[in-house]
Amino acid sequence: MLLGVIADDFTGASDIANTLAKGDGSSGGLSTAQFMGIPSRNVGPDIEAGVISLKSRSIPVADAVEQSLAALAWLQAQGCSQFVFKYCSTFDSTAEGNIGPVAEALADVLNVKGVVACPAFPAMGRTVYQGHLFVNDRLLNESGMQKHPLTPMTDADIRRWLRLQARTEVGLVSAATVRSGPAEVSSALRASADRGETLAIVDAVSNDDLVTIGEACANVLLLTGGSGIALGLPANFIRSGHATGKVRKFAGRQGAEAILAGSCSGATRGQIEFHARDHPSLNISIDDVMNGATKSANLVEFISSNHGSAPLVYSSGTPEQVVASQQRYGREKVSERLDALFMETAQNLVDRGLRRLVVAGGETSGAVAQALDLGDLEIGPEISPGVPVLISRQRDIALALKSGNFGEPTFFTDALVALAGGDPK
Known part of the structure; x- marks a missing residue:
């Protein structure tokens, strides 16, 4: 190396x-x-x-x-x-x-x-x-x-x-x-x-x-x-002759897909709003997560019943809403419960055969990536500036892990196209 x-x-x-x-x-x-x-x-x-x-x-x-x-x-x-x-x-x-x-x-x-x-x-x-x-x-x-x-x-x-x-x-x-x-x-x-x-x-x-x-x-x-x-x-x-400059071609992954968003950035909220106009979307209530009314099984059922339609599950709120929830329950507790919810959901989806996964938000992406035991990730083509396709040969899935502020309004559908081996442009 x-x-x-x-x-x-x-x-x-x-x-x-x-x-x-x-x-x-x-x-x-x-x-x-x-x-x-x-x-x-x-x-x-x-x-x-x-x-x-x-x-x-x-x-x-x-x-x-x-x-x-x-x-x-x-x-x-x-x-x-x-x-x-x-x-x-x-x-x-x-x-x-x-x-x-x-x-x-x-x-x-x-x-x-x-x-x-x-x-x-x-x-x-x-x-x-x-x-x-x-x-x-x-x-x-x-x-x-x-x-x-x-x-x-x-x-x-x-x-x-x-x-x-x-x-x-x-x-x-x-x-x-x-x-x-x-x-x-x-x-x-x-x-x-x-x-x-x-x-x-x-x-x-x-x-x-x-x-x-x-x-x-x-x-x-x-x-x-x-x-x-x-x-x-x-x-x-x-x-210097130490590297060739050549990279391998990405063949794409076909099959079931899901989008999970846990970022409260302005860019991600705009992407959610754009995506929700034409695709099934589920907004997670922080109150319901904290009191146990919303569980991973609810999210898995929603996503599984909407495969083929680019289903989105999100917990993104405005900065004011996020602060209010943190004051009500405690910042660490809210973060821990949301991370645990997304982690369990991603694990269950992949175990059921999910092949394409898009995750928005740095903290959420980190939690999901840790939970999935992905092994070494090969870097594929760029979806948008700063966001590549990631290929886990260990789990045979393709992912896009997006920081909150990155991507165009169409990022979610662009990412799913790229994960399948297509050109989102």
Whole structure:
């Protein structure tokens, strides 16, 4: 294995795996596999990039660090010469962590400083300029992320936000430096290291900027960022002759289908509204889940009776509704009960022969993926920016695991078409 990625959630892992599999469009990508947690065995020589999916974004800092270091050790044992710590393109974290502590812990083990920190993902409207993170034309803290129920982002200055989490000062490589080329970026990162800065925010407002950063980091041990940070990395291995740039063709999966949505993001709520116009849809009441009136058997029966019609089950509410439920029952209890409900439902559906599964929401996707014991996931074609087809040969199913904010209004039907081997476009 050439490149190893440690991702702090499941949908983010799929996102960066997709980036590595397709590359920057100029020379091909890497043969990529996604792992649900740290594997217990070594991988074969056909895997050029491995992405370990953790569920460490919102857990206690010490646990996140411990899991990430264990993932690093496994990737080192596979022979990786470069590592990426992948977090959300909206820099989802609290003032305490977990991005800063995990990144610094990885840097300490690898004995590196001046490490890139760049959450930019221009294809999804996430750009970084002068250390500030934008979502489309809005600063991060004005984009709706300030209302996130787990990691409210109240400051767009991610250099300042990261400094709250980090032990050392945080550097900045400006857009002007990035535009000057790979050599200047490399020089700026070395200067950051010389100043004792473990991490340095690197501006990026376009894919070209990300390719420049990737080229500048051809020989560095560690990078951190959103999936976009991997855009220019496959070309480095292909140019050096260590990778071929060829990927396998996806044949598709036919048969029973289901869509499960547990995200309260604006994008997912819009996708639910669009899908529900023409397809059977079941809205889960949080009250009914908490008092036991709604059980997995109810969801399985609804989905099974509507196979062939792209059935959707969702628990997505407005941020105000989510807060009200959390205040009534407790945030952790609501999350645990919903995760358990979706996990049991997915298990029962797959045991009954489900072949195509779409899951919306990072936390929901992580819970479902863990419950299904999917084994190694092969990365298939891209459904929409940041969301690939995932193939589990162990369970013989195809999946799409979507972060809440990703995808067009037609995403759910697009995904089911792609999972069957068709072209959603």
